[in-house]
Amino acid sequence: MSEFDLIIIGAGPGGYVAGIRAAQLGLKVAVIEKYSTLGGTCLNVGCIPSKALLDSSELYHLATEKFAVHGIKTGKVSIDFPQMLKRKDEVISNTVAGIDYLFKKNNITRLVGHASFVDKNSVSLKDEKGKTTQYKAKNFIIATGSKPTELPFMKFDGKHIISSTHALNLPKVPKHLIIVGGGVIGLELGSVYGRLGSKVTVIEFLDKILPTMDHELGKTLQRSLKKLNFEFHLQTKVKSAVVKSNQVEVTAENKKGENIVFTGDHVLVCVGRRPYTEGLNLENAGIKLDTRGFIQVNNHLQTTTSHIYAVGDVIGGMMLAHKAEEEGVYAVEHICEEIPHLNYNCIPGVVYTWPEVASVGQTEEQLKEKGITYKIGKFPFKASGRARAAEETDGFVKVLAHPETDEILGVHMLGPRCSDMIAEAVLAMEYKASAEDIASVVHAHPTFTEAFKEASLMATADRAIHI
Numbered sequence: 001m002s003e004f005d006l007i008i009i010g011a012g013p014g015g016y017v018a019g020i021r022a023a024q025l026g027l028k029v030a031v032i033e034k035y036s037t038l039g040g041t042c043l044n045v046g047c048i049p050s051k052a053l054l055d056s057s058e059l060y061h062l063a064t065e066k067f068a069v070h071g072i073k074t075g076k077v078s079i080d081f082p083q084m085l086k087r088k089d090e091v092i093s094n095t096v097a098g099i100d101y102l103f104k105k106n107n108i109t110r111l112v113g114h115a116s117f118v119d120k121n122s123v124s125l126k127d128e129k130g131k132t133t134q135y136k137a138k139n140f141i142i143a144t145g146s147k148p149t150e151l152p153f154m155k156f157d158g159k160h161i162i163s164s165t166h167a168l169n170l171p172k173v174p175k176h177l178i179i180v181g182g183g184v185i186g187l188e189l190g191s192v193y194g195r196l197g198s199k200v201t202v203i204e205f206l207d208k209i210l211p212t213m214d215h216e217l218g219k220t221l222q223r224s225l226k227k228l229n230f231e232f233h234l235q236t237k238v239k240s241a242v243v244k245s246n247q248v249e250v251t252a253e254n255k256k257g258e259n260i261v262f263t264g265d266h267v268l269v270c271v272g273r274r275p276y277t278e279g280l281n282l283e284n285a286g287i288k289l290d291t292r293g294f295i296q297v298n299n300h301l302q303t304t305t306s307h308i309y310a311v312g313d314v315i316g317g318m319m320l321a322h323k324a325e326e327e328g329v330y331a332v333e334h335i336c337e338e339i340p341h342l343n344y345n346c347i348p349g350v351v352y353t354w355p356e357v358a359s360v361g362q363t364e365e366q367l368k369e370k371g372i373t374y375k376i377g378k379f380p381f382k383a384s385g386r387a388r389a390a391e392e393t394d395g396f397v398k399v400l401a402h403p404e405t406d407e408i409l410g411v412h413m414l415g416p417r418c419s420d421m422i423a424e425a426v427l428a429m430e431y432k433a434s435a436e437d438i439a440s441v442v443h444a445h446p447t448f449t450e451a452f453k454e455a456s457l458m459a460t461a462d463r464a465i466h467i
């Protein structure tokens with residue numbers, strides 16, 4: 001039986017990054033992945049394909065809606081949807097090939113098949129022909145990720161009742177896309193099709209979209225998305241979906257208790273993701289799950305069996321690729337008795353709609369709940385010269401700082417290029433900067449980043465220069 005220092009199960013961002021770090025630290029490492037491509041959800045059916053389609057659809061939207069105001073006449077612009085999907089698939093295969101290259105470069109043993117625990121020290125791998133082989137290791141990392149959650153009364157059929165994975169490969173641009181759930185994935189995929197001309201109806205059970213982020217962000221984004229053919233039905237509960245003559249009829253109940261029927265080409269169910277542990281036979285290795293099915297880990301990401309770690313979506317928390325990556329590195333460095341670092345308060349969250357939404361640290365709602373007082377500095381993009389030059393004046397940057405220490409507690413932004421701008425706020429918070437620190441740092445003019453400096457000035461001294 002082959003024996004390794006470390007076997008990693010799952011080659012998503014948690015698993016493949018852990019594999020590379022382990023190889024760098026000199027471990028004999030194998031990564032087991034059941035699919036033939038590396039990269040997991042993120043590279044194959046998540047972050048990368050969704051961003052490829054978001055970028056293509058944004059270009060179309062700019063050409064049809066925004067070029068004219070800049071004095072650019074394009075004539076008739078039309079969509080070649082098969083080409084858009086083909087380009088997305090090429091982006092996936094190039095990115096996946098990059099991970100193949102990194103595995104070879106780092107001498108990582110790649111094993112293809114489904115892994116399950118035989119006992120605490122060995123796993124069995126079943127390949128696609130049904131052949132099983134056993135492997136032993138001193139340590140393991142479980143990085144098996146998550147799958148889209150299904151509603152029990154409307155199971156995915158892949159055609160009319162669809163998950164995010166199906167939504168990345170629709171046969172054509174739908175006339176009407178119904179989305180259940182006003183969270184990040186639903187709003188991003190809805191934006192793709194809204195920009196390409198679909199009517200998008202979002203049905204959300206709660207009274208707000210983006211419910212886990214600072215509430216002001218969801219409210220403002222909702223206003224922006226309404227300009228993009230989005231219709232929102234909040235406090236509305238989906239009850240059933242019936243397929244009739246190549247359309248889907250979704251029945252939902254609004255807050256007054258009335259039934260509303262929506263008819264569309266597809267209903268995209270985006271109500272969350274569930275941890276994926278099927279067939280791992282965790283009980284053979286003494287690994288326990290929590291009440292929601294996530295693998296239980298301690299502060300060092302060790303499961304209830306201490307030489308078996310778990311990272312990424314399968315342990316819950318923020319279901320984000322960069323969180324999974326950081327945890328992968330943490331687990332490997334802990335195994336190697338290095339001094340790993342991971343600050344969960346400084347993990348940014350980004351929504352790649354347009355305007356973009358980005359956030360780090362505590363929200364106003366969390367601070368209120370914890371009884372922590374805070375001051376707010378807020379700067380609207382309307383007052384930014386760079387934003388006016390770009391015709392991108394929707395949104396704001398909001399800095400929440402402690403009233404006595406001036407330490408930045410949270411930064412929440414909505415506007416152009418916030419997905420990149422949030423990095424400065426993450427760095428500031430990681431190094432415990434005060435709002436005054438940011439206010440005294442020179443920011444190039446004219447850039448969108450000046451809004452962060454101005455919001456910090458507002459937070460620290462209630463004075464911005466440009467409002």
Ligand SMILES: Cc1cc2nc3c(=O)[nH]c(=O)nc-3n(C[C@H](O)[C@H](O)[C@H](O)COP(=O)(O)OP(=O)(O)OC[C@H]3O[C@@H](n4cnc5c(N)ncnc54)[C@H](O)[C@@H]3O)c2cc1C
Pocket residue numbers: 009010011012013014015032033034035039040041042043045046047048050113114115116143144145146164165185276278279280311312313314319320321322323324352
């Ligand atoms: C549409 C969409 C868009 C997203 N966009 C973003 C984004 O922009 N930014 C962001 O940060 N996050 C985004 N995410 C979330 C991100 O994809 C996940 O948080 C991330 O992929 C989690 O990484 P992971 O390594 O934990 O698991 P995964 O990426 O899910 O990888 C787990 C891997 O384990 C394999 N596996 C499972 N069980 C076994 C087994 N028993 N044996 C062998 N292999 C197994 C699976 O096949 C899979 O390849 C998005 C997700 C979706 C669905």
